[in-house]
Amino acid sequence: MGAMVAANWKMNLPPEGVEAWVGSVVGREESEDVLVVVAPPFPFLTQLAHLGGGAISVAAQNLSEHEAGAYTGEVSAGMLDRAGCSHVIVGHSERRQIYGEGDELVGRKLRAAASAGLVPIFCIGETKELRDGGGTRGLLERQIGTALRVAGTVDGLVVAYEPVWAIGTGDNATPEQVGETHAQIRDLLTPFGLADVILLYGGSVKPDNAAELAAVEGVDGFLVGGASLTSESFKAIWQAMVSSRA
Numbered sequence: 697m698g699a700m701v702a703a704n705w706k707m708n709l710p711p712e713g714v715e716a717w718v719g720s721v722v723g724r725e726e727s728e729d730v731l732v733v734v735a736p737p738f739p740f741l742t743q744l745a746h747l748g749g750g751a752i753s754v755a756a757q758n759l760s761e762h763e764a765g766a767y768t769g770e771v772s773a774g775m776l777d778r779a780g781c782s783h784v785i786v787g788h789s790e791r792r793q794i795y796g797e798g799d800e801l802v803g804r805k806l807r808a809a810a811s812a813g814l815v816p817i818f819c820i821g822e823t824k825e826l827r828d829g830g831g832t833r834g835l836l837e838r839q840i841g842t843a844l845r846v847a848g849t850v851d852g853l854v855v856a857y858e859p860v861w862a863i864g865t866g867d868n869a870t871p872e873q874v875g876e877t878h879a880q881i882r883d884l885l886t887p888f889g890l891a892d893v894i895l896l897y898g899g900s901v902k903p904d905n906a907a908e909l910a911a912v913e914g915v916d917g918f919l920v921g922g923a924s925l926t927s928e929s930f931k932a933i934w935q936a937m938v939s940s941r942a
């Protein structure tokens with residue numbers, strides 16, 4: 697099974713500069729085994745695709761569920777494809793929480809991505825209240841079930857387990873929590889014929905916790921926010937993933 701380490705820059709750019717970041721990441725020895733994906737803000741997609749020269753895959757952080765038309769401020773899957781994207785993040789918790797994206801919209805976005813040949817990185821995960829109240833599995837079941845029923849078949853789907861309470865907090869899920877939840881997620885994906893998807897973990901992944909998280913059974917990579925903004929820390933996380941598969 698493949699593996700992936702994806703950088704989600706959110707609405708930020710690397711302090712060292714985009715060019716220096718890419719130069720530093722693609723300049724190292726490549727591991728064909730662990731795909732590097734970078735998700736910059738929209739205006740930087742083409743630059744990333746150009747600078748990456750095929751050594752990195754480019755992802756958008758969001759897309760429209762529509763193909764074209766009067767949707768001010770939106771970008772379609774076909775346009776992302778033309779801009780050099782191969783992947784797109786769908787259903788990130790910041791889209792769900794700040795912009796009110798629900799499971800059905802997420803499903804329509806998954807379908808739009810798939811119909812343009814983009815690989816969606818489909819994000820799911822519970823809040824602190826749900827985890828504390830024992831509602832994690834129920835929520836994941838709803839997020840997966842509703843979106844995938846709307847989306848239909850999505851070739852090459854990647855799923856990212858991102859507990860909301862671990863995102864940007866410095867407080868990552870423990871290896872035990874990740875192992876247990878990834879197993880539940882694979883269970884929930886099985887009826888959709890997706891037991892073998894690439895399943896990422898995201899939420900405060902850093903160089904100093906990457907190795908122990910990479911060693912967890914069922915973790916095929918990471919979706920990294922804050923620690924992806926400097927090439928040094930991103931490369932350390934990538935290396936941890938590569939080493940865990942050696």
Ligand code: PGA
Nearest residue numbers: 863864899900920921922
């Ligand atoms: P973080 O973000 O690594 O800064 O916690 C992860 C994400 O939002 O994908």
